[in-house]
Amino acid sequence: MSAPAKRGPFPRLAAFQTAHVDERLDALLVTHGPNVFYLTGFRGSAGMLLVQSDTASLIVDSRYVTLARELLDHSHDEAAIELVEVERSYEETVAELVRRHRPRRVGFEAAHTTVSQYEWWCRALDDTEIHLERTTNLVEMARLVKDAEEISTLREAGVRIAGVMRDIRSRLTPGQSEREIAADVDWAIRVAGFEGPAFDTIVATGPNTALPHARPGPRRLVSGDLVLLDFGGVLDGYCVDVTRVVSLGPPPEAVRRWHQAVREAHDAALAAVVPGVLPTHVDHAARTVLEHHGMGDAFGHGTGHGLGIEVHEAPRLGKPRAQSDAEETALEPGVVFTVEPGVYFAGEGGIRLEDDVVVTDTGYELLTDMSLDLIVV
């Protein structure tokens, strides 16, 4: 039996082994990269992890062998994780590894395993006693509440991304194209010390602000334009994500009304954040404000999404969904997410205001501290 407070060089892996691998499963095959990173610190565009009760195998291809070996050597505990190199394909190497270790019940991540992979493994293990069992969100639920180290990284990332936003919005001038501004944003994200953008940077100008997920194009800024800037950065593997809107010159009355409504919705969402509240309730708080302003139909997306190793992860802050009501988990201290109400009017324009917060014992801490005013330059 394992000691209850198992630490060692991979404390998250050890905690996960204690919590999950001894009960219902003899092993868990982790195919989702962010989950592999969370448990081991290994980050590549590929890589899988077979977790057993007292050991784990990190499976990588030749591109990542040196990186993985350095990571494991660095841990000074060779027993914790064995390194397995892919010979021909990940699927084949995993099947051989499972045949060698012979855990009886092998969990797999049903949301991160394709039908092709699953059926390949079923065939490859057909002549054994090994049984593949669906699992859902096991590592994701462990990732939901961030530890002190993760919050410290996200806090630092929040300060830096707010600095990038202040810098970029002060430099907007007529004549710049959306693509040029996006190039400046991505450069500033890197220079601020991030590994890179957390997602495709959104720079929408004029009527393009009505598209919640606009792709930066050739359109050039003209006086009077709205500019919606939505970008994020990855710091030590963790994502932050912010949105602000800038007006080039005094905005028309309609834009002021949109902005005021979204700002009130943003305030209402934040005010709803306390430990124990359901994510749908935070969404409801923002949505109700926009409905009172007669803009309920202009707010098509959810109020926010979890942040961490992925830029979209649990929790989802949206309307209740029939199938997933049972999965709704109340917010607790350490959960990190965005608050980003918005309104969009096709052909006219849109406003979105987005910040990142971490739930605390009494409410929330704002990770991205910037003015919510409609910036006029």
Added chain:
Amino acid sequence: MSAPAKRGPFPRLAAFQTAHVDERLDALLVTHGPNVFYLTGFRGSAGMLLVQSDTASLIVDSRYVTLARELLDHSHDEAAIELVEVERSYEETVAELVRRHRPRRVGFEAAHTTVSQYEWWCRALDDTEIHLERTTNLVEMARLVKDAEEISTLREAGVRIAGVMRDIRSRLTPGQSEREIAADVDWAIRVAGFEGPAFDTIVATGPNTALPHARPGPRRLVSGDLVLLDFGGVLDGYCVDVTRVVSLGPPPEAVRRWHQAVREAHDAALAAVVPGVLPTHVDHAARTVLEHHGMGDAFGHGTGHGLGIEVHEAPRLGKPRAQSDAEETALEPGVVFTVEPGVYFAGEGGIRLEDDVVVTDTGYELLTDMSLDLIVV
């Protein structure tokens, strides 16, 4: 019956319907974003397509409704594709749509459908006569041979990315960090007119060049360093990908030997490209050269990968794989891929040289025309 040369606003969709939907399947559910883009021109971070024999349904969530509507309005053929907005979840909307249209045999993309999604759909359609059937690579195989428009885009992208490489390598100076250089690369990619980088830009310096997929870090360039630059851009949805190595000052004899061997391997791979040749043969040509130089073990990855809407797509140019031999398809005119042999010596350094080519009637056309010399600055 459809006319044999169906064109209209979505010629790829029409050709695909003619080729695939009338035979074995009544419908195909396309869940892979690049495949949706190929068939319709719609590009979002989400979106699915239900293809039937004479109609198709594009399923998007509220973030992309305006974009999708503009695309479909622009086509001046409302019958070709209907727009369906997601209410609660993609899975639910797809299930309702399928129940409404009632195709009997619905193909799904087994390599792009998770076990969770598949089982959800099975349950949701359990009380119907609708049968879900696995398909593999149907749209991918249609994408393998690029049409004139695609090749024209890739040719333009190749010229531009070569320009970025020339520009960046001439500006390397001691003191720059890997991250700063990567920021400059990404900025230059955008300014060259690309929508953005095609993948996380690789800037590896000194011993980090031994890591085929190094992540740019804080390490600063010092005189005598090797610098490996591997980056790509997305132009109108199509990816290009190049690698060159620069030496800051005269390289040691070992580096010259590595570079000469990789260059010969690169030449040998290109010389092997003719219509009708197997991708494994092109890999073998490069590999044999490196083996003759005694560097076979230092070349752990494949010689190249297909390029197009995805930065890694068919064909794979690597060693033969037991399971996939039967799937090996001879190269034919219009197939686009990278040629990128490399050697890596842990703790010392590495060299990779990567170009993009399109197969022609008689051999190949180089899309990325740059010197293969070891650049010394």
